Amino acid sequence: MNKVIVIGAGMVGSAMAVDMALNHEVTLTDISPSRLEKIKKSHPQIHIQKLDVTHKESLQNQIQPFDLVICAVPGFLGFETLKSIIEAKKNVIDISFFAENSLELDLLAKENNVTAIVDCGVAPGMDNIILGHYNEIMKLTDFECLVGGLPKEKKWPFCYKAPFSPIDVIEEYIRPARYVENGHEVVREALTDCEYIHFDKLGTLESFNTDGLRSIIHTMPHILNMKEKTLRYPGHVEYIKALKESGFFDKNYIEVKGTKICPLDVTSSILFKEWKLGEEEEEITVMRITLKGENSLGQIEEVTYDLHDEYCHSTKTSSMSRTTGYTATAAANLFLEGLFSEKGVFPPELVGRHRPCFEYFLNYLKERNIHYVKKSRILEK
Numbered sequence: 001m002n003k004v005i006v007i008g009a010g011m012v013g014s015a016m017a018v019d020m021a022l023n024h025e026v027t028l029t030d031i032s033p034s035r036l037e038k039i040k041k042s043h044p045q046i047h048i049q050k051l052d053v054t055h056k057e058s059l060q061n062q063i064q065p066f067d068l069v070i071c072a073v074p075g076f077l078g079f080e081t082l083k084s085i086i087e088a089k090k091n092v093i094d095i096s097f098f099a100e101n102s103l104e105l106d107l108l109a110k111e112n113n114v115t116a117i118v119d120c121g122v123a124p125g126m127d128n129i130i131l132g133h134y135n136e137i138m139k140l141t142d143f144e145c146l147v148g149g150l151p152k153e154k155k156w157p158f159c160y161k162a163p164f165s166p167i168d169v170i171e172e173y174i175r176p177a178r179y180v181e182n183g184h185e186v187v188r189e190a191l192t193d194c195e196y197i198h199f200d201k202l203g204t205l206e207s208f209n210t211d212g213l214r215s216i217i218h219t220m221p222h223i224l225n226m227k228e229k230t231l232r233y234p235g236h237v238e239y240i241k242a243l244k245e246s247g248f249f250d251k252n253y254i255e256v257k258g259t260k261i262c263p264l265d266v267t268s269s270i271l272f273k274e275w276k277l278g279e280e281e282e283e284i285t286v287m288r289i290t291l292k293g294e295n296s297l298g299q300i301e302e303v304t305y306d307l308h309d310e311y312c313h314s315t316k317t318s319s320m321s322r323t324t325g326y327t328a329t330a331a332a333n334l335f336l337e338g339l340f341s342e343k344g345v346f347p348p349e350l351v352g353r354h355r356p357c358f359e360y361f362l363n364y365l366k367e368r369n370i371h372y373v374k375k376s377r378i379l380e381k
Contacts, residue, residue, distance in 0.1 A: 001025050002336050005063055007053060007081070008072035009035040010165075011277070012095065012121075015321040016070055019329045019368075021046050024336070029062070053081045060088040070332055071096055072325075075168045086114050093332045094118045095125070095324060097168065099175060103218060106345040116345045120331045121324035122307075123147040123228065124214050125348055126372065127289050129327075129361050130305055131216060132352030138301065140223050140293035143216070146197060146207050148231025149320040152282040152310070158240075159233040161277040162320065166268045169275070172230065173240055174249050177209035178217060180226040185217060191244070193229075194237050199286055201308050205231045215347035231286060243267065277318060282311040285319040292379070300380035305372045312369070323370055330364035 002024045006017040009030035017028040021043065029051035030036050036048040053059050053073055063069050063085060069092040073081050078096030085092045086105055089112045094102075102118040109116050119125060127145040134140060151161040162169055177190045194208045212228030220226065243249060248267040253260045277283060287307040295301040309319045331351065334340055339360060340351055352358045362372060 002067040003027070003065060004068045004070060004332065004336075005029060005066040006070045006072065007051065007059075007063075008074075008096075009039060009048075010072065011279075011318055011321045012325045013070075013072035014039050015317050015325040016072065016329050016332075017046055018043055018315075018317075019326060020070070020332060023333070027066070053077055053084070056080075056084050059084050063088055063090050066090065068093070068332055068336060070094075070328060072328075074165050075099065075171060082116065082118070083108070086112055086116055089114060091115045091335065092117075093120055093328050093335070095121045095328045097121065097124070099171065101215075101218070102345050102347065103215060110344045113343055115335060115341060115343055117331045117335065117340075117348065117351060118345060119214060119347050120328045122285060122320070122327060123212060123287060125324065125327045126307075126361065126365075127228070127287065128216060128348035129352030129358060130289050130372070131220065131291065132349035133355065133358040134291050134293075134303060135220060135223075135349070136353050136355075138291070138293040138295050138303075140220075140291055142225045142290070142292035143220075143223055144226075144290045145212065145228045145287065146231055147212070147228070147287040148205065148285075150202070150205075150231070150233060150284045150286065151277070152284060154233055157235075158274065159236055161275055161281060161283055166271040166275050167264070170249055170264065170268065170271075172210045172212075173244065175211045177211045178213055179209065179228070180213070180217065180223065183224045191237055191241055195229075196234065197231070197288075199288075199308070202284070202286060204234060205286070206234045206237055207231050208237050216349055219347060219349055277320075280311075280316055281318075283319055284311075285309045285323045287323075299378050301376055302379055303374065303376045305374050307370070307372050309370050322368065323365075326365055326368050326370060327361065330361050333364065334360050 004024045005027045020026045027047040029049045031052050040048050069090050071094040073096045075098045078098030079100040086109050176187050190210050192209045196204050207229040210230045250263040289305040292302045
């Protein structure tokens with residue numbers, strides 16, 4: 001039995017710890033003892049340890065006894081935490097979605113004989129894995145990913161809830177969005193190019209630019225058109241733009257009645273309550289991946305994968321925790337079973353390019369009732 005340590009006991013980290021504990025000896029860590037005790041109470045087989053990842057020496061010491069590290073810390077802590085794990089010579093699966101380029105750590109990982117699979121969630125994550133596979137069997141010209149997590153019950157004004165920290169969500173809204181058009185990288189403000197898209201089970205949603213392409217800008221430069229857009233209920237973008245333009249997301253301190261405050265910190269604190277997903281609150285993850293290019297028969301083919309996943313009543317696990325966390329635990333088990341052992345930093349598209357890995361991910365998720373439904377059509381012969 002392998003010994004696995006999960007860093008971060010939020011909703012996603014906890015879901016991963018529970019899933020990994022089905023077949024491995026798992027230790028869950030967090031800076032919050034109350035979070036850990038809560039998981040221990042419902043899942044006594046999981047060991048718990050308090051851990052502050054900002055204390056580098058403690059972090060590196062605590063992870064030494066383990067065969068694999070799974071990292072689920074907030075994005076602003078992600079890059080340095082991953083770097084510390086690699087320097088400690090420990091193999092790692094990471095879903096912290098930090099702003100920095102993880103490929104900058106590739107040489108460090110190779111020097112330390114480490115396998116690091118990063119960005120391994122739903123998106124980035126499964127969309128990359130699917131892209132990696134089809135890049136091997138088609139001459140792709142186009143890739144698009146539309147993705148969002150939505151509450152089942154709409155609450156005005158934002159109609160939004162998430163298992164993530166508000167600060168991570170806001171980062172998506174303020175970070176410039178990069179996409180590729182006609183072979184050229186384009187940088188635009190987030191929340192732009194709003195379009196309305198129909199989904200059979202949900203009706204009309206709005207999509208808008210966010211910086212979701214991440215590593216594939218570097219690993220798939222031959223694909224002429226690539227774009228990732230976030231999905232929300234109609235109206236969400238307008239309210240977020242109003243906050244953004246009014247200065248509520250500013251990081252520069254202002255003085256209020258003699259006290260210096262950071263507007264972003266205040267906004268995050270307010271939105272934490274507004275956006276916090278209740279432990280048994282029902283929500284939905286929706287994603288549509290569209291790929292276009294020339295297939296092996298010389299035909300222009302369009303392939304789509306649709307995901308519609310909802311809160312799981314039997315395990316009391318949120319959809320976003322399931323679809324994000326179980327992609328990461330699939331990567332963890334895939335690594336522990338020896339299906340992928342290359343050394344360095346690997347975004348998911350570089351793992352999914354191997355057919356056995358691609359099939360492993362889909363089957364692992366299917367076993368947990370997470371289904372990616374494929375459709376294809378020939379556009380030209």
